[in-house]
Amino acid sequence: MKEAATGETAPDIRDSIKTDEPRSPSVLFATPGNGPRPESPHTPAFFSDLHLDQVVEAITAGKEEYDLKPFYQTLLHDRDTIQYRQEVFRDLEHGSLLESITSFAQKMRTMREHLAQAGKLYYPLQKQRWFLEGITVYCDAINQLLHGLLIPEVHSRGLLSIRDYLARYTESTAFKSLAVQTEQIRLTLSSIRYSLHIKENTITVGKAGAEADYSAVVERTFEKFKQGGVKDYRVKFSRGLDMNHVEAKILDLVALHYPEVFEQLDSYCRENVHYLDETIARFDREIQFYLSYRQHVERLKEAGLKVCYPEVSNRTKEVYDYDTYDIALAHNLVKENSQVITNDFFLNDRERIIVVTGPNQGGKTTFARTFGQVHYLACLGCPVPGREARLFLFDGLFTHFEKEENIHDLRGKLQDDMIRIHDILERATSKSIILINEIFTSTTSQDALSLSKRILQKILRLDSLCVWVTFIDELSTMSEKTVSMVSTVVPENPAVRTLKVLRKPADGLAYAKAIAEKYHLTYELIKERIRP
Numbered sequence: 001m002k003e004a005a006t007g008e009t010a011p012d013i014r015d016s017i018k019t020d021e022p023r024s025p026s027v028l029f030a031t032p033g034n035g036p037r038p039e040s041p042h043t044p045a046f047f048s049d050l051h052l053d054q055v056v057e058a059i060t061a062g063k064e065e066y067d068l069k070p071f072y073q074t075l076l077h078d079r080d081t082i083q084y085r086q087e088v089f090r091d092l093e094h095g096s097l098l099e100s101i102t103s104f105a106q107k108m109r110t111m112r113e114h115l116a117q118a119g120k121l122y123y124p125l126q127k128q129r130w131f132l133e134g135i136t137v138y139c140d141a142i143n144q145l146l147h148g149l150l151i152p153e154v155h156s157r158g159l160l161s162i163r164d165y166l167a168r169y170t171e172s173t174a175f176k177s178l179a180v181q182t183e184q185i186r187l188t189l190s191s192i193r194y195s196l197h198i199k200e201n202t203i204t205v206g207k208a209g210a211e212a213d214y215s216a217v218v219e220r221t222f223e224k225f226k227q228g229g230v231k232d233y234r235v236k237f238s239r240g241l242d243m244n245h246v247e248a249k250i251l252d253l254v255a256l257h258y259p260e261v262f263e264q265l266d267s268y269c270r271e272n273v274h275y276l277d278e279t280i281a282r283f284d285r286e287i288q289f290y291l292s293y294r295q296h297v298e299r300l301k302e303a304g305l306k307v308c309y310p311e312v313s314n315r316t317k318e319v320y321d322y323d324t325y326d327i328a329l330a331h332n333l334v335k336e337n338s339q340v341i342t343n344d345f346f347l348n349d350r351e352r353i354i355v356v357t358g359p360n361q362g363g364k365t366t367f368a369r370t371f372g373q374v375h376y377l378a379c380l381g382c383p384v385p386g387r388e389a390r391l392f393l394f395d396g397l398f399t400h401f402e403k404e405e406n407i408h409d410l411r412g413k414l415q416d417d418m419i420r421i422h423d424i425l426e427r428a429t430s431k432s433i434i435l436i437n438e439i440f441t442s443t444t445s446q447d448a449l450s451l452s453k454r455i456l457q458k459i460l461r462l463d464s465l466c467v468w469v470t471f472i473d474e475l476s477t478m479s480e481k482t483v484s485m486v487s488t489v490v491p492e493n494p495a496v497r498t499l500k501v502l503r504k505p506a507d508g509l510a511y512a513k514a515i516a517e518k519y520h521l522t523y524e525l526i527k528e529r530i531r532p
Contacts, residue, residue: 027158030084049399051328085381087156100148107141205253310389320346324386341499353466355476357506362487363499395431398424413442434466473506
């Protein structure tokens with residue numbers, strides 16, 4: 001927190017927002033007051049498994065002052081709010097509107113920098129001038145934002161509500177008075193003229209009289225002596241923001257010659273400590289949710305990847321996403337100028353479970369992670385990776401990804417797998433999404449098959465959506481609700497992964513052949529080795 005010019009606490013973007021204020025319009029929530037509580041929500045348990053923690057870190061990098069992570073950790077549970085956010089995202093595709101809002105955000109950041117600077121300075125009159133400049137920037141930001149929103153391309157309920165609020169706010173007596181006072185004091189201060197008489201170690205400060213300005217005459221007189229590169233004998237004044245004690249004393253003496261002006265400035269600062277409107281401060285923070293996400297996906301779009309607005313349904317479980325990809329992996333690959341492989345998925349009619357098989361390092365886990373990522377981002381109201389998508393509005397997302405054994409507890413890996421999956425099945429509902437990646441790898445194949453079948457039957461009874469990455473091909477044909485997808489290899493060279501996951505029957509042949517070739521155990525190689 002920074003100290004304001006009047007000795008009070010300067011407005012901070014997070015302190016100025018009351019998320020439960022019922023009358024305050026919001027661009028994030030269709031019903032104001034539905035935002036995250038003042039205490040930040042905890043990071044969802046599945047964030048690490050889905051690499052959503054990396055995604056949020058990348059999106060919010062450089063935006064720490066806005067405290068955006070709670071918005072990315074607060075899942076929406078109603079289609080109306082999801083559509084509400086999609087409307088704002090669509091509006092921001094209009095260039096001039098995006099430019100206006102970006103300019104507003106930059107001005108508000110400049111305002112906070114001025115207030116922070118005022119809090120760091122020592123001399124009261126200098127602190128007050130920085131405070132005045134902060135409010136000047138604020139008033140200018142408000143007027144420019146309203147002007148930018150007065151275009152026919154604004155259709156979203158969120159931005160229309162802010163536009164209506166700004167129209168009322170700028171016409172209010174309080175804002176008009178603030179704007180007029182600010183401009184009057186600035187003009188008055190800029191009109192002050194004073195003289196300095198410097199003799200030896202003494203400086204005499206007075207009001208400026210009718211003294212002539214001889215600087216132009218002196219320059220013309222000595223111009224003829226200027227030849228080529230000459231030494232500059234002019235005194236260099238400090239460009240730092242802090243005044244030294246001599247400058248501060250001069251300013252104090254100037255204030256004594258213009259007492260009414262500086263008394264007016266002092267009164268202005270004391271009366272306007274709480275000038276920052278809470279709704280505008282809230283908008284300044286919330287709009288960064290959209291700006292930061294747009295900036296993140298624009299880099300992906302520039303690399304040729306698709307981003308779309310998904311249809312989000314809480315009724316049908318017939319989901320699909322075409323040309324989709326792992327957004328965390330894509331972010332890293334694009335930075336390296338590497339290719340990003342896209343995949344499709346869809347579930348029709350009674351299909352609920354995608355069983356993914358195939359060789360190791362073939363993109364199976366990435367596929368499962370992508371399924372979870374796009375559903376989560378869709379339920380934040382964000383555009384998602386893909387060309388076209390319809391996704392499910394879930395009530396809970398559960399992941400069981402393989403993890404290292406914890407040496408600090410006495411549970412074995414099999415027992416840990418059982419406890420974790422039991423907890424998931426106890427909490428999951430018919431509206432949940434379950435992602436399972438390589439469970440029961442520590443036991444025999446027969447035991448793994450038996451245990452996996454029992455768990456799959458439980459998920460089938462729940463009717464949850466599920467992606468199950470496994471080495472057990474039999475799971476893909478257990479029910480009409482299961483769908484087989486296989487991570488493929490290059491037919492001519494099974495050791496080379498395509499990273500494409502296709503909807504096809506599981507056979508395990510590519511995996512087996514790749515393993516055999518890796519360890520030189522193919523029929524041809526064995527025959528060659530035992531040849532006399």
